Amino acid sequence: MTAIKSTLDRRTFLRNSILAGGGMVIGINWLTGCKNVSGDAALTMPKEWFDINAYLKIGDNGVVTIFTPNPEFGQNVMTSMPMIVAEELDCDWKNVVVEMAKHDPEKFPNAMFGQFTGGSRGIMSKWEPLRNAGAAARHMLREAAAQAWQVPMDEITTEAGVLFHKNSGKKAGYGEMASAAANIPVPEKPVLKDVKDFKIIGHSQKNVDGKKIVTGKPMFGLDYKVDGMLIAMIAQPPAFGMKLKSFDGSAAKAMPGIKDVFSIKTYNDGYEKAGFDTNAFPELVAIVGDSTWEVMQAKKALRVEWEPFSTYTETVSAWGNTRKVSVPAGLENSTDHFAKMEALAAKPGKVVRRNGDPEAAFKKAAKVIERSYSCPHLAHNCMEPMNFFADVKGDKVKVAGPLQAPGFIEPTLSARLGIPAENIDIEMTRMGGGFGRRAYSHYMVEAALISQKVNAPVKLMYTREDDMTNGIYRPAYHATYRAALDENNNLIAFHVKAGGIPETPLAADRFPAGAIDNYLAEEWSAESNITIGAFRAPRSNFIAGAEQSFLDELAEAMGKDPIEFRLELLKRAQENPVGDRNDYDAARYAGVLELVREKSNWANPPAGVSRGVAAYFCHASYAAHVLDLTIENGKPVVQKVTSAIDCGIVVNPDAATNMTEGAVTDGIGNALYGEMTFKAGAAEKTNFDKYRMIRMSEAPKAIDVHFVKNEIAPTGMGEPPFPPIFGALANALYKATGKRVYQQPFLGDRAMLG
Amino acid sequence: MANFTLNINGKKQQVDVDPATPVLWVLRDHLNLVGTKYGCGIAVCGSCTIHVGGVAMRSCMLPVSQIGSQEITTIEGLSENGDHPVQKAWLEHDVAQCGYCQTGQIMNAAALLKASPHPSDEEIEGAMNGNICRCGTYVRIKAAIKTASAR
Structure with a gap:
């Protein structure tokens, strides 16, 4: 067969592709394609292929390349997104090669959902475009076959990458029809499969990058290399509240292999920041040299003077809203943060929701229960430190590395360099963790500025210490809960007041809002110069644990089983909701509690274990956990966690199970040990010797994950299982020790409880 | 700078580096063996684990000058086809x-x-x-x- 590329011109093709719900992607990543199964001989695309549409191309040998639009940091989009395309294409998953698409806002429009991996939005936002892309391609292949065989298209069926015409007995592989299909107009509304006919979605497929991961192939940003590439590192202020005063790079520059030492400014003066331009240290000293070790040594020889800055205001423009943000002067301390939070929590906050007459209900209460919860800042601590490759040549920019949101940072880079976005080529590498941190990619701009200055390709690398002390932390939070009970122990009012440094974690319209007649939610915040950012399930990652601990305490005071108590509230919210702003589906929320009750055998816990339960709704999904623990030598040992998740259709069940196991383990680690503290503005934990991370011996001995089976389009998966585990752990700890825990981390650096 | 002949994954490799350079950076920067990862630089996270004389060691704090003739195995040399x-x-x-x-x-x-x-x-x-x-x-x-x- 002659290989003919699409005859549609680019403009037509793009228009058609957009109609099909996506965009065309052509080109090969520097990373070679990943085969979807391990062990067998590698699949290869022929030298020429046919661009069928947006997300895929088909070789005349039948091999299908599917591009994943969103970058991968471990949540499995690189496998699960192509699975969705392959399902509707009706091809054999064994014949699929997966490639990471480059950043292309024309082909994947919308900075937020175009190619952003975050907010558990990946599969949720791409479900329809990916299905449409596969279905459109299948439609075009069927139409091509119908024309070739001169039969009606509706008589053409497909199975596993083969087209059939039953009446005539004709059949052809997709590869044979790919060239003709590429010339068929893209259907506007291709017919999608029934959920019950799915053969790939809902059936576990192995990570397409698995073999490369276990053999150590170059795939991460830090592995990126081109000829003549230099290594760069930065020196940043030693404390929040400080800025560069002066530096002397002469000693560093004289060291072996060092090319240059200079300062860079990440933003132009007066620059209006975008929502993800968070950055505590916009002026840095850069050290550039031949090799990592040489630059590391030179960094130690660098002499820099830093000075405290005065309070300043910056303009931040995000989501159609431009606001002035004050960055206060001062060298902050964690101890002051907690004192300030307690002081603010004692004052009235800003009322964001009120139902009924909570004040009157509290006045007439027979009993009021009040508890306060707090948590410290957290560092993301991605295993691969922040880094980026950049090669700026005149007005052409090539950048490559780990980032979650290329659409957020490209305008920043373009503005800083004065180079139009179309001259900027962003390649997304596999990320060694993200957790929200890599949605703030100032390090990419820094790399580009350094490359521009030294006029050479450069890879900027943060040391672990740079990474951990650079900011963009999970904020410190505080929440006070109050509940009013009448003389019969009925819950008659509920009050939450929550705030933090520098934002509130409150989600006023979430459960138990909607389930209680008299409800009051207040918030407050205090400014800070310590930068914060999204951290796996922002805000929920604290408030869920606080709320679920309080509900547990409340259930006990009311003499109720903790699951039954929640189900009663949810029944009320479902049958006769209070207010009309409740943002959760009470039936789905109850569903995960019922499932976890059944699967954990809640009524009959194993002998000797202490159990805690918690559930939460966020990122449009529902998660509940039952955690079993024992105390051994004063240490909590999590014997088992049973999890129930409702995230709609589960695309890749084993991978979703893995994500849940990870969320559970990550949550237990952060709840027990996670903590970043500050003294005189300096982040006190600078590496993993001081920042305690959960280790294998501290992980649960078993995690048993169950998904609610339904046909709802997929909702969030990466974040929802994370927040409630904090509460399940706190409630189990209480059962085991008789003592409630109110302050995270529950253990911190201590070896034992108590 | 000094010359070292290293026995890595069954092959002799020559490098000319500062003797204090950790094996991690010799592997990654000078020999293009990037499967060994940098995580902390202080031997507490394990990302840089290699085998030296068959024993697991953290390569991020192991100076190249201390290797001598000991055999180094990295992830790239653990098996021929990723089938360990x-x-x-x-x-x-x-x-x-x-x-x-x-x-x-x-x-x-x-x-x-x-x-x-x-x-x-x-x-x-x-x-x-x-x-x-x-x-x-x-x-x-x-x-x-x-x-x-x-x-």
């Missing part, structure tokens, strides 16, 4: 999430199983506690080690 029992078990359990720490985990696990082919849970935890997995795949890592140990 530990690698196969890792794929079978689909252990990885982000994958960054996994080469270090695999190298540590392979050394454990060589020294103790049928480790108890406690032995596995003791041996693997030095390797951080930020994604929290510990339950799968442990299960994969048990699968590999059964072979």
Whole structure:
């Protein structure tokens, strides 16, 4: 067969592709394609292929390349997104090669959902475009076959990458029809499969990058290399509240292999920041040299003077809203943060929701229960430190590395360099963790500025210490809960007041809002110069644990089983909701509690274990956990966690199970040990010797994950299982020790409880 | 700078580097063996684990001058085709999430199983506690080690 590329011109093709719900992607990543199964001989695309549409191309040998639009940091989009395309294409998953698409806002429009991996939005936002892309391609292949065989298209069926015409007995592989299909107009509304006919979605497929991961192939940003590439590192202020005063790079520059030492400014003066331009240290000293070790040594020889800055205001423009943000002067301390939070929590906050007459209900209460919860800042601590490759040549920019949101940072880079976005080529590498941190990619701009200055390709690398002390932390939070009970122990009012440094974690319209007649939610915040950012399930990652601990305490005071108590509230919210702003589906929320009750055998816990339960709704999904623990030598040992998740259709069940196991383990680690503290503005934990991370011996001995089976389009998966585990752990700890825990981390650096 | 002849993955390799350079950076920067990862630089996270004379070691604080003639094995040399029992078990359990720490985990696990082919849970935890997995795949890592140990 002659290989003919699409005859549609680019403009037509793009228009058609957009109609099909996506965009065309052509080109090969520097990373070679990943085969979807391990062990067998590698699949290869022929030298020429046919661009069928947006997300895929088909070789005349039948091999299908599917591009994943969103970058991968471990949540499995690189496998699960192509699975969705392959399902509707009706091809054999064994014949699929997966490639990471480059950043292309024309082909994947919308900075937020175009190619952003975050907010558990990946599969949720791409479900329809990916299905449409596969279905459109299948439609075009069927139409091509119908024309070739001169039969009606509706008589053409497909199975596993083969087209059939039953009446005539004709059949052809997709590869044979790919060239003709590429010339068929893209259907506007291709017919999608029934959920019950799915053969790939809902059936576990192995990570397409698995073999490369276990053999150590170059795939991460830090592995990126081109000829003549230099290594760069930065020196940043030693404390929040400080800025560069002066530096002397002469000693560093004289060291072996060092090319240059200079300062860079990440933003132009007066620059209006975008929502993800968070950055505590916009002026840095850069050290550039031949090799990592040489630059590391030179960094130690660098002499820099830093000075405290005065309070300043910056303009931040995000989501159609431009606001002035004050960055206060001062060298902050964690101890002051907690004192300030307690002081603010004692004052009235800003009322964001009120139902009924909570004040009157509290006045007439027979009993009021009040508890306060707090948590410290957290560092993301991605295993691969922040880094980026950049090669700026005149007005052409090539950048490559780990980032979650290329659409957020490209305008920043373009503005800083004065180079139009179309001259900027962003390649997304596999990320060694993200957790929200890599949605703030100032390090990419820094790399580009350094490359521009030294006029050479450069890879900027943060040391672990740079990474951990650079900011963009999970904020410190505080929440006070109050509940009013009448003389019969009925819950008659509920009050939450929550705030933090520098934002509130409150989600006023979430459960138990909607389930209680008299409800009051207040918030407050205090400014800070310590930068914060999204951290796996922002805000929920604290408030869920606080709320679920309080509900547990409340259930006990009311003499109720903790699951039954929640189900009663949810029944009320479902049958006769209070207010009309409740943002959760009470039936789905109850569903995960019922499932976890059944699967954990809640009524009959194993002998000797202490159990805690918690559930939460966020990122449009529902998660509940039952955690079993024992105390051994004063240490909590999590014997088992049973999890129930409702995230709609589960695309890749084993991978979703893995994500849940990870969320559970990550949550237990952060709840027990996670903590970043500050003294005189300096982040006190600078590496993993001081920042305690959960280790294998501290992980649960078993995690048993169950998904609610339904046909709802997929909702969030990466974040929802994370927040409630904090509460399940706190409630189990209480059962085991008789003592409630109110302050995270529950253990911190201590070896034992108590 | 000094010349070193290293025995890496069964091949002799020559490098001209500062004698204090950690093996990690010799591998990554000078020999293009990037499967060994940088995580902390102070030997507490395990991402940079390699085998020196068959023993698992952290390469980020190991000066190249101390290697001498000892044989170094990196993830790239653990097996010919990625078919070491530990690698196969890792794929079978689909252990990885982000994958960054996994080469270090695999190298540590392979050394454990060589020294103790049928480790108890406690032995596995003791041996693997030095390797951080930020994604929290510990339950799968442990299960994969048990699968590999059964072979």
